[in-house]
Amino acid sequence: MSITQAKVAIITVTYNCSDFIEDYLTAITPFIASAPHQLIIVDNNSEDETRKIINNYIEKHQLSDDISLINTEKNLGFGKGCNAGYKAAKPLEPTHLWFLNPDTQVFKDSGTQLLNLLSSRPDIDFAGSTLVNKEMQSRAGAFRFPTLINTILSTIKLGILDRLFKQFTTAITIEETPYRADWLTGASFMVRTSAFEELNGFDPYYFLYFEEVDLFYRAQKAGHSVWACPDSKVFHISGASTGINNGKKSIKRQPSYWFESRCYFYTNNYGSAYFLATDLLLITCQLIWKLRCKIEKKEDKTPPYFIRDIISHSIFGKLFKRSSTTNNQN
Numbered sequence: 001m002s003i004t005q006a007k008v009a010i011i012t013v014t015y016n017c018s019d020f021i022e023d024y025l026t027a028i029t030p031f032i033a034s035a036p037h038q039l040i041i042v043d044n045n046s047e048d049e050t051r052k053i054i055n056n057y058i059e060k061h062q063l064s065d066d067i068s069l070i071n072t073e074k075n076l077g078f079g080k081g082c083n084a085g086y087k088a089a090k091p092l093e094p095t096h097l098w099f100l101n102p103d104t105q106v107f108k109d110s111g112t113q114l115l116n117l118l119s120s121r122p123d124i125d126f127a128g129s130t131l132v133n134k135e136m137q138s139r140a141g142a143f144r145f146p147t148l149i150n151t152i153l154s155t156i157k158l159g160i161l162d163r164l165f166k167q168f169t170t171a172i173t174i175e176e177t178p179y180r181a182d183w184l185t186g187a188s189f190m191v192r193t194s195a196f197e198e199l200n201g202f203d204p205y206y207f208l209y210f211e212e213v214d215l216f217y218r219a220q221k222a223g224h225s226v227w228a229c230p231d232s233k234v235f236h237i238s239g240a241s242t243g244i245n246n247g248k249k250s251i252k253r254q255p256s257y258w259f260e261s262r263c264y265f266y267t268n269n270y271g272s273a274y275f276l277a278t279d280l281l282l283i284t285c286q287l288i289w290k291l292r293c294k295i296e297k298k299e300d301k302t303p304p305y306f307i308r309d310i311i312s313h314s315i316f317g318k319l320f321k322r323s324s325t326t327n328n329q330n
Helices: 021-033 050-060 078-092 110-120 148-156 159-164 193-198 211-221 256-269 272-296 306-312 315-329
Strands: 008-014 038-043 067-071 096-100 104-106 126-132 138-140 188-192 226-236
Touching (some): 008 021, 008 078, 008 110, 021 038, 021 050, 021 104, 021 110, 050 067, 078 096, 096 110, 110 126, 110 226, 148 272, 188 193, 188 226, 256 272, 256 306, 272 306, 306 315
Parallel strands (some): 008 038, 008 096, 038 067, 126 226
Antiparallel strands (some): 126 138, 126 188
């Protein structure tokens, strides 16, 4: 399929995005104006002015034929929100779906480069953008699936280990030309509609976190190919729409749904024994890291109560809670 025959449905899930949603709309409008593409926004029952700003923008720029706003009655989370967006886009018969976060700044050719790659390479099913910082320096975008080895590397944070075992790090080294990946950042990736349909979309269990890792894990098992597209660049304000990383100096406690999603991903895809081994290794490496911080006077940006929360959401922690609940009921 040539790029001129392609029709992209951009699916964006919003929640309390009033601080940046108009900038996002301004940036994405040239892409939907250049071809028969559509923007589907699913608002997860925002409590701020997000919906009002979107409706005003649509009316002001006469984009009612190009942008659709779906209002949910409750916060569905990211995966379910994306699935709702796809359901709304389906009657439009899009050839491709572009899942794009509202706390991103896309550039003139961010979407075109993804579409170019998929149009020129029928063997590729997923294409993802590279995340850049404010200085336009590439940060990441393509990753490896979780393993025991990259759990060690990402937790202990020793540069020499990262260099020795760079083929096992979570983030894949960015290349100049498109390259294979296990999974892509959920902030910006494009997929052939047929592939997304075959996978039945995102697993609705996940509220937030790990939903894209799970999607790509299932995609790999189904034989779909996943590639990173370094020519498609996107600036991502990480955590802006969740408030987890809002630019303030204080480090927030990791939300419980992060641990729940992590537990579900591991037990559902790797098995309980592997999840238990990962937890034990993560706790051990966390203790080593904290000792390093104390000895070397390093800044520890680990979320508060992280080890305690890992234990609480571990297999043993869940069994203990279940046992306590049963005993209380008796």
